[in-house]
Structure formats: structure tokens, C-alpha cells
Amino acid sequence: MTSATYFEDVVVDQMKDTPAITVTQAHVEMYEGLTREMSVGAGEIPGVLPLCMAIGLGWRVKDPPMAVQAFVALDWKIVKPLRVGDTMRTTSRIVSKRPMRDGGLIVDERTILDQHGEVVQQGRFTFLVAKRQKEASA
Amino acid sequence: MTENRRYFDEIELHEEYESPGRTVTEADIVMFAGLSGDYNVLHTDAEFMKKTMFGERIAHGLLCLAIQSGLFTRATAPYATLGFGGLRWKFKAPVKIGDTIRLRAKVVDKKDLEPDRGLITLDRTILNQRDEVVQQGQTDLIVQKRP
Numbered sequence: 001m002t003s004a005t006y007f008e009d010v011v012v013d014q015m016k017d018t019p020a021i022t023v024t025q026a027h028v029e030m031y032e033g034l035t036r037e038m039s040v041g042a043g044e045i046p047g048v049l050p051l052c053m054a055i056g057l058g059w060r061v062k063d064p065p066m067a068v069q070a071f072v073a074l075d076w077k078i079v080k081p082l083r084v085g086d087t088m089r090t091t092s093r094i095v096s097k098r099p100m101r102d103g104g105l106i107v108d109e110r111t112i113l114d115q116h117g118e119v120v121q122q123g124r125f126t127f128l129v130a131k132r133q134k135e136a137s138a
Numbered sequence: 139m140t141e142n143r144r145y146f147d148e149i150e151l152h153e154e155y156e157s158p159g160r161t162v163t164e165a166d167i168v169m170f171a172g173l174s175g176d177y178n179v180l181h182t183d184a185e186f187m188k189k190t191m192f193g194e195r196i197a198h199g200l201l202c203l204a205i206q207s208g209l210f211t212r213a214t215a216p217y218a219t220l221g222f223g224g225l226r227w228k229f230k231a232p233v234k235i236g237d238t239i240r241l242r243a244k245v246v247d248k249k250d251l252e253p254d255r256g257l258i259t260l261d262r263t264i265l266n267q268r269d270e271v272v273q274q275g276q277t278d279l280i281v282q283k284r285p
Contacts, residue, residue, distance in 0.1 A: 030173050036208030040219055047222030048207055052200045056175020071199035077224035
């Protein structure tokens, strides 16, 4: 069993910063080929691409990854466009946790910032996270 | 390419669209893992997933969200979009390799923003080949008015 952060281990108000990633024309072209969502203008990045990359950055923190069983909901705002060559990073804060019969719901507020520290996109992810299995914790 | 773009003024409340279908393949998931950096076991570890409630790898929720964004452009003539404002979204059921998804969308709100632009809110539903709802929500698009 790989190590993971289970529902019981998630701490409300805990904050995390991710490494940064430069969004390149190559990302935009791969993304457009894969999804056919097109950028609005030359040099602009399709709105959903930074959100997709934010999830990837979220796995690049030191702590063991959250034992996510399912992505439940997303509430998201695009504050300003990101352009090719910009470097994004994210910060996250655990807003709430609610136990369910199997696992529990975690609300994780994430903010995408650019290289100037300005907010580019922001919103809340709701994840279903597994509880620790008795045999796994033994 | 820009001639047939539809301006804010021309988009009517309650317009409805349905996109063609698109089969989500293993290649889509592998490419999306590489592009997004999301290598979570849900999407990449076939053996681990055999033991879960899903029984196999599932597509990233955001992959299907991104695919529906592309399907929207194939469902109707392009809007004169200036930007994407945001979304409120629910992931209701998994999409597995080989599932075919399509988008159903409806204009539910039009709001004046500035002299040159307005906000169009769409209800969007992603359905699979069994007509089950896999994702559903609302998106806000900032659309240019006729100059």
C-alpha cells in the first residue's frame, strides 16, 4: 500500500503551496489537439487548461497524496487570462471536511497565481476522500 | 472564420444545442495525464483500480470537462467569446475507457456587463452512450456585443 493522506489525516485550514510551471505554446497545442477547446486570441491560454494543470501541481507537494476516490464538484472563477510564457503556481487551503459512511467530503480552495503574484483563477474543489482502512493502518 | 461568430445580441435565451459524440480512449487519458501532470492512480494504475468500486481506470473529471468545452464548439456556431468567466459543476458518474460522451447545452441567462460585452450562462449536461448524466453544471461565457 502506498502512503496516502486519508480523510482522518486532512487538517482544516491547512495551506499548501505548489511548485510553479511555465505554460508554453506546446501545452496549448497539445491541449487544443486533445480537447478542441480553442484559445480566444493568439497567445492566450484556453480557460480550462490552467485549471487542469493546477490539479497536476497539487500532486507535487511533499506530503503523501490525498486518497481521492472521486472528484465530486467544482466551483470556479476565471479572474484574468493567462498568456503563453506566464508561470503559474497554486496555493490551497482546506476549507471543510464532512465524514460520510465510506470516506468523507473535503472542500479544498485553490488559487492560481501568476509570476507577479496576481490571482488568475480561483475556486473550490470537493473531493470524496477514503478513510484509513483498518488493515492498512495496522 | 470570424464572419459566422454569433454576438451577445444574437444569442437567444433558451436556445438548446446537442453535440456529436466523442469516444474517450485510453490515449486521451494518457495524454491528459502527461499534459496536466495528474498521474493519480484513478487514471493511471489499472491493477490498483481493479480493486476499487470502479473496477478499472477512469477518465480525469477535468478531461471530460475539457472535452465538453471542445464539443460545445462542434454543437453550434461559435460565439464571439471574449473570455471564460467561471463554472459551477458536479461530477456525477465515472467515464471509463471506451465510453462515448456528448454535450447537451441550453442558454439559461443573459446579463449585460459593459457597453461592448455581456455574460451568457449555459446549463450543460454531459451524457454517456447509455444516456446517463456523467457531469452537469453551469458555465459563464463573456461574449462580445455586435460592434
